Amino acid sequence: MANIKDLAKMANVSVTTVSRVLNHHPYVSKEKREAVWEAVKQSNYQKNINAVHLSTGKTHLIGVVLPYSNHPYFGLLLDGIAQEAVKNNYSLVLIQTNYEEEREIKALDMLKHKQIDALIICSRICSWSTTYSYLEYGKIVFCEDTRQHPFSSTFVDHYTSFETALTHLYNKGHEKIGYCIGRKQGSNSINRANAYRDFLTKNQLPYRHDYIFDQCLFLQDGEKVMKQMKEMKEPPAALLVTSDQVAAGIATYCQNNNIVIPHELAIMGFDNDPISKVMGITTMEIPLVEMGKHLFIQSIQDEITYKEMGVSLIERNTV
Amino acid sequence: MANIKDLAKMANVSVTTVSRVLNHHPYVSKEKREAVWEAVKQSNYQKNINAVHLSTGKTHLIGVVLPYSNHPYFGLLLDGIAQEAVKNNYSLVLIQTNYEEEREIKALDMLKHKQIDALIICSRICSWSTTYSYLEYGKIVFCEDTRQHPFSSTFVDHYTSFETALTHLYNKGHEKIGYCIGRKQGSNSINRANAYRDFLTKNQLPYRHDYIFDQCLFLQDGEKVMKQMKEMKEPPAALLVTSDQVAAGIATYCQNNNIVIPHELAIMGFDNDPISKVMGITTMEIPLVEMGKHLFIQSIQDEITYKEMGVSLIERNTV
DNA sequence: CTGTTAGCGCATTCAC
DNA sequence: GTGAATGCGCTAACAG
Numbered sequence: 091m092a093n094i095k096d097l098a099k100m101a102n103v104s105v106t107t108v109s110r111v112l113n114h115h116p117y118v119s120k121e122k123r124e125a126v127w128e129a130v131k132q133s134n135y136q137k138n139i140n141a142v143h144l145s146t147g148k149t150h151l152i153g154v155v156l157p158y159s160n161h162p163y164f165g166l167l168l169d170g171i172a173q174e175a176v177k178n179n180y181s182l183v184l185i186q187t188n189y190e191e192e193r194e195i196k197a198l199d200m201l202k203h204k205q206i207d208a209l210i211i212c213s214r215i216c217s218w219s220t221t222y223s224y225l226e227y228g229k230i231v232f233c234e235d236t237r238q239h240p241f242s243s244t245f246v247d248h249y250t251s252f253e254t255a256l257t258h259l260y261n262k263g264h265e266k267i268g269y270c271i272g273r274k275q276g277s278n279s280i281n282r283a284n285a286y287r288d289f290l291t292k293n294q295l296p297y298r299h300d301y302i303f304d305q306c307l308f309l310q311d312g313e314k315v316m317k318q319m320k321e322m323k324e325p326p327a328a329l330l331v332t333s334d335q336v337a338a339g340i341a342t343y344c345q346n347n348n349i350v351i352p353h354e355l356a357i358m359g360f361d362n363d364p365i366s367k368v369m370g371i372t373t374m375e376i377p378l379v380e381m382g383k384h385l386f387i388q389s390i391q392d393e394i395t396y397k398e399m400g401v402s403l404i405e406r407n408t409v
Numbered sequence: 410m411a412n413i414k415d416l417a418k419m420a421n422v423s424v425t426t427v428s429r430v431l432n433h434h435p436y437v438s439k440e441k442r443e444a445v446w447e448a449v450k451q452s453n454y455q456k457n458i459n460a461v462h463l464s465t466g467k468t469h470l471i472g473v474v475l476p477y478s479n480h481p482y483f484g485l486l487l488d489g490i491a492q493e494a495v496k497n498n499y500s501l502v503l504i505q506t507n508y509e510e511e512r513e514i515k516a517l518d519m520l521k522h523k524q525i526d527a528l529i530i531c532s533r534i535c536s537w538s539t540t541y542s543y544l545e546y547g548k549i550v551f552c553e554d555t556r557q558h559p560f561s562s563t564f565v566d567h568y569t570s571f572e573t574a575l576t577h578l579y580n581k582g583h584e585k586i587g588y589c590i591g592r593k594q595g596s597n598s599i600n601r602a603n604a605y606r607d608f609l610t611k612n613q614l615p616y617r618h619d620y621i622f623d624q625c626l627f628l629q630d631g632e633k634v635m636k637q638m639k640e641m642k643e644p645p646a647a648l649l650v651t652s653d654q655v656a657a658g659i660a661t662y663c664q665n666n667n668i669v670i671p672h673e674l675a676i677m678g679f680d681n682d683p684i685s686k687v688m689g690i691t692t693m694e695i696p697l698v699e700m701g702k703h704l705f706i707q708s709i710q711d712e713i714t715y716k717e718m719g720v721s722l723i724e725r726n727t728v
Numbered sequence: 729c730t731g732t733t734a735g736c737g738c739a740t741t742c743a744c
Numbered sequence: 745g746t747g748a749a750t751g752c753g754c755t756a757a758c759a760g
Contacts, residue, residue: 104747141737143459165479460753
């Protein structure tokens with residue numbers, strides 16, 4: 091396959107000139123420019139991007155770290171990221187971690203090895219100290235509050251939004267409120283746990299550890315929760331569910347088992363996933379696509395910025 | 410940042426030797442080997458992958474073309490691809506096309522420019538003649554029957570599986586059977602359309618073009634279909650829905666509007682998406698994750714192979 | 729077992 | 745406006 095040198099010969103110019111016209115630089119005479127394009131056509135020339143990468147030190151590739159690509163939450167985030175990537179002429183390298191730290195480290199290493207220009211971590215597993223050691227190799231952007239750290243981020247105030255949701259439930263007359271969460275350890279989860287405790291304290295409600303259900307990520311996890319609840323003497327009468335998928339799973343289970351919503355069980359979801367609309371589930375809307383777009387933009391910016399996005403309550407029929 | 414040359418100096422060996430130990434080649438004396446590793450540590454050396462790529466002509470990157478990354482069908486396929494990619498130490502470049510041909514061409518160009526080693530096209534838009542012109546640049550793998558073409562593929566017999574589904578519906582007493590499809594033009598869609606026509610002919614049933622609903626991809630499209638049906642004088646009494654997501658949307662609509670399933674409307678989905686299990690929807694299982702895995706394997710193999718996978722009927726409560 | 733040398737293909741500085 | 749020369753960092757014949 092022809093390279094830039096061949097073109098130079100064919101067009102009777104130097105490689106520099108070829109490079110100039112290929113990259114649309116000014117100051118090339120019309121004749122030479124045309125001669126080069128002619129040579130390009132004749133030879134079916136194709137630029138070798140890797141050579142460009144090596145020479146420029148940039149790849150126009152952004153890494154995206156997420157635990158599961160087939161979960162709507164991350165799907166939506168990814169959608170936003172992808173939209174903005176296309177717009178800015180970047181491509182995305184997908185790194186699915188399944189929450190295995192080793193994979194996340196591999197992603198970080200890609201940054202170190204210059205395989206990608208920047209990294210967007212949608213859900214972090216590894217410690218801050220680990221991420222700090224990659225600071226010098228390129229931009230790393232997070233989807234959680236990093237205002238204590240030198241990394242850009244786009245996030246949502248999970249403490250406040252959880253508080254808002256709990257208060258909504260409380261105002262509707264619920265006192266026995268439990269919640270479902272994905273993993274207990276994430277920083278977002280910790281914020282929510284704090285909001286939950288503070289809410290209970292403020293309203294003089296008892297804390298019951300069995301009102302907290304974790305490992306709730308997918309639709310099918312809803313049934314699991316309901317079965318656990320069935321075994322309880324005094325199950326919660328309202329559930330704050332941090333994923334509309336799980337909320338939908340719970341709602342479906344209730345329908346199949348003649349549990350009346352919201353009378354016997356109130357449900358409040360999160361995300362405003364399309365499924366919550368279809369099923370009429372009250373939810374806290376998180377602007378995932380917008381967040382994705384913003385995450386991408388931050389990944390190609392030099393400055394470190396922190397962007398908080400708003401969450402809004404969408405009332406439907408399950409509370 | 411240190412490079413291989415610096416290491417050579419530090420360890421008092423040649424760059425070749427450094428390269429050898431870095432790549433775990435045999436035939437290097439223990440002392441030199443250790444000296445090199447020592448230098449690596451001292452200098453915090455990081456390999457520049459782009460240089461490797463340029464030098465070897467390979468990137469260990471596979472492109473994945475799909476219309477929407479936030480659709481469960483493609484999410485599952487992607488999951489399979491990703492699993493196998495990790496296993497083989499490859500990374501994935503995501504190319505979301507939204508069914509825009511231009512994007513698909515860009516993906517093909519990435520192959521041409523050696524940015525990726527191979528390309529997996531999960532759902533094709535561009536013509537075969539277009540793809541043929543990229544034959545020489547690298548492996549291209551498809552998720553549709555390509556036995557007429559020099560491209561590897563992993564696929565499902567959509568004609569037969571559609572026929573099986575229709576027959577199942579028919580045997581259950583349904584004659585007024587309609588179907589929902591994503592887009593009319595895809596090769597899979599054409600196979601299904603043929604199966605549908607042949608089925609009607611065989612059973613001497615009338616063909617009604619208004620029994621075919623297209624643009625049915627997402628959960629929320631179910632409502633659209635039902636609203637269309639409401640306007641019909643003689644709506645279908647059974648629906649074959651090529652996506653469990655849409656089937657779930659339809660089922661939910663029926664529940665909300667007191668339409669009794671399967672008595673008033675029978676529904677049969679496709680994919681065996683988790684949602685079909687949760688909602689008890691009868692469906693045709695497509696082994697998407699397995700297909701994804703196989704697609705990946707084909708993408709890194711030299712030979713052209715064709716792999717057909719089986720589809721199986723899963724009876725639940727909607728037929 | 730080890731080192732020299734020649735690429736890989738392109739971008740870019742600098743001098744003309 | 746143009747081109748020669750150098751560098752990007754690594755791999756791999758080839759010779760020893």
